Amino acid sequence: MTGPVFERVCGIAADVLNVHGTAITADASPETIEGWDSLQHLNLVLALEQEFGVQFEPEEIDEMNSIDRILRVLQDKIGHAA
Amino acid sequence: MAIAIRPFTREWIPAVVAFNDRLAAGGVPPEFRFPESDVPDWLPHVDGRRIYQQFYLAVEGSDVRGAYILKYQDFSFGGDLRRVVHYRLPISEGIVNKAYSRVGVHMLRSAMKAEPVLFCLGMGGLDRPLPQMLKAVGWHLLEIPFYFRVQHVSRFLREIVPLRRTAGQRFVADVAASTGAGWAGISALQRVRRTAVDGSVTTEIVSDFGSWADDIWTRTHSCYPLIGCRDRTTLNLLYLEEKPFIRLRISRGGEVIGWAVLLDTQMRANKYFGNLRLGSIVDCLAAPNDARAVMRAAADCLADRGVDLIICNQAHGAWTAALRTAGFLAGPSNFIFGTSKPLQAGLSPLEPALGRPYIMRGDGDGPVNL
Numbered sequence: 001m002t003g004p005v006f007e008r009v010c011g012i013a014a015d016v017l018n019v020h021g022t023a024i025t026a027d028a029s030p031e032t033i034e035g036w037d038s039l040q041h042l043n044l045v046l047a048l049e050q051e052f053g054v055q056f057e058p059e060e061i062d063e064m065n066s067i068d069r070i071l072r073v074l075q076d077k078i079g080h081a082a
Numbered sequence: 083m084a085i086a087i088r089p090f091t092r093e094w095i096p097a098v099v100a101f102n103d104r105l106a107a108g109g110v111p112p113e114f115r116f117p118e119s120d121v122p123d124w125l126p127h128v129d130g131r132r133i134y135q136q137f138y139l140a141v142e143g144s145d146v147r148g149a150y151i152l153k154y155q156d157f158s159f160g161g162d163l164r165r166v167v168h169y170r171l172p173i174s175e176g177i178v179n180k181a182y183s184r185v186g187v188h189m190l191r192s193a194m195k196a197e198p199v200l201f202c203l204g205m206g207g208l209d210r211p212l213p214q215m216l217k218a219v220g221w222h223l224l225e226i227p228f229y230f231r232v233q234h235v236s237r238f239l240r241e242i243v244p245l246r247r248t249a250g251q252r253f254v255a256d257v258a259a260s261t262g263a264g265w266a267g268i269s270a271l272q273r274v275r276r277t278a279v280d281g282s283v284t285t286e287i288v289s290d291f292g293s294w295a296d297d298i299w300t301r302t303h304s305c306y307p308l309i310g311c312r313d314r315t316t317l318n319l320l321y322l323e324e325k326p327f328i329r330l331r332i333s334r335g336g337e338v339i340g341w342a343v344l345l346d347t348q349m350r351a352n353k354y355f356g357n358l359r360l361g362s363i364v365d366c367l368a369a370p371n372d373a374r375a376v377m378r379a380a381a382d383c384l385a386d387r388g389v390d391l392i393i394c395n396q397a398h399g400a401w402t403a404a405l406r407t408a409g410f411l412a413g414p415s416n417f418i419f420g421t422s423k424p425l426q427a428g429l430s431p432l433e434p435a436l437g438r439p440y441i442m443r444g445d446g447d448g449p450v451n452l
Contacts, residue, residue: 030176030183038176038186042215045187058191062085065184 005078009071012051016044029066044070052078083142085185087192090120090137094146098139101146101175108178116149116173125153125319132156132165133316138193140174140185148174148185152197156311159428160436161304163311166425167197170447172212190215198424203446207416216420226417226441227402229410231392233361233385241356241390280334285379288331291317294338302369306398308429309440312367317343320365320444327364332379340368342380343444346387361389365444370400370437377404397438417443 010024017024017035030036036044045064049055054077056064064070090098095118102115117123117137127134133155140148153168172193174185194200202221205213213223232238295314303309310316321327321343328344343365349355361384368376377394384392394410395417396402406412419441421429429439 030180036183037180037211038174038183039211039214039218041183042187042190042218046218056191058087058188058195059084061191062184062188065181 005074006071008051009048009067009074012047013044013067013070016040016047024067026068026071027066048074054078085140085142085147085188087189088139088141090139090149092120094139094141095120097141097144097146098149101149104175105173105178110173110177114171114173116171117151122151131319132311133319135170138189140189147182148172148176148189150189150193152193155316158303158306158309158311160307164199164428166199166201166310169193169200169202186211186215190219194219194422198422199428200422201425202420203418203441205416205418205420208418213418213420220423221420222426224397224419224421224439225415226395226397226419228413228415228417229394229396229402229405230413231381231408231410232390233388233392234390237390238358241358280375280378283332283334283375283379285330285332285383288329290323291321291329291341294331295341298338298340298367302367305370305436306440307436307438310445312365328383330380330383332368332376334372334375339372340366340376342366342376342383344380344384346384346389355391358390359388361385361387361392362443363392363394365442370398373400373404374407377401378408381408381410395441395443398440399437401440417446
């Protein structure tokens, strides 16, 4: 999975979760990234909202349980393909 | 499977028990066990009542993955009564299973969407996960100052100091550091700060709150920028007659000027207070210019009963001054008052003129054993 939105999401996730960019793959999730706890999930959601100028609904936040799922929710939100 | 927020209804009881069991198996302390009845023991919803609680669950299929409580109540914003909601005991399976890390965020966002005028209270300190989440979403966080008065220094030292490498030891160290007094000087410092007793003030223990409590509420609530409703009806629901609260009515020259709710509790291996006999000033109310008389009466009542230590949390300036005058010292506080942006927006224009919010232990988690 590639594309400008994917790259931006990965960059934000790496910053928020304080990991090297190579650790952020499409499959990355709280279960594979040590520091991805509730607080960092919130920080990631807030960072994505700021970066893309959107606000996620609680139900959308629930779907965002991996980088791949985050990208799908974001695609739906901003209305163009990654 | 998607998580959905649902009211806690009877059919979910087995799933809540299973949720609690999974948390316990993951090492979560028993005090975080979510209530296992759909009807709250404390402040259930009854038609016509302005203060009540409702339980909510984050469910995934037939499983519960998180839960929280909303406590609905009226607050006075400088005299203007509005409904405010307390976001209580949010707990998510994410603390024992990272697959559910998102549940805490989902619950908070859902609660904020349903009830924007929200607050949280307590939370164990600014460094804990919940206050950090609230700060991240733009909430205002205020430490409600903690005050204490040692009645029996030797017993206090004997009980607190052995709690080495524990919260109790940190309490001792933090208090010593924050007062600068050292233990040898505590008694002297407290004595120096106490002022003479006002001989015209009388106190009596009452079994419940009567119309006099409504009079006090009516004439005082506009003195405070933010204060939870403390009328007669609310007080009799908060401080139930069958619970071990000591309700003090305080008068001057025959006129009732205020009241206080106290607890006198023999601690047993408590992580903060060891085996001390602990006196708590849970709640009180009077006009700001009667704060000294009321606080002094409350503290003296507990002292006369023989407690080892008296504690109180308060933020409002008139009352913190009253605590200092009554011989209390300030200690480190882990009692945090978090307010959502809409709640803070209603408060800000009033706060500088009327002082800080009027928040005490009684505004918190209910009949806690302090």
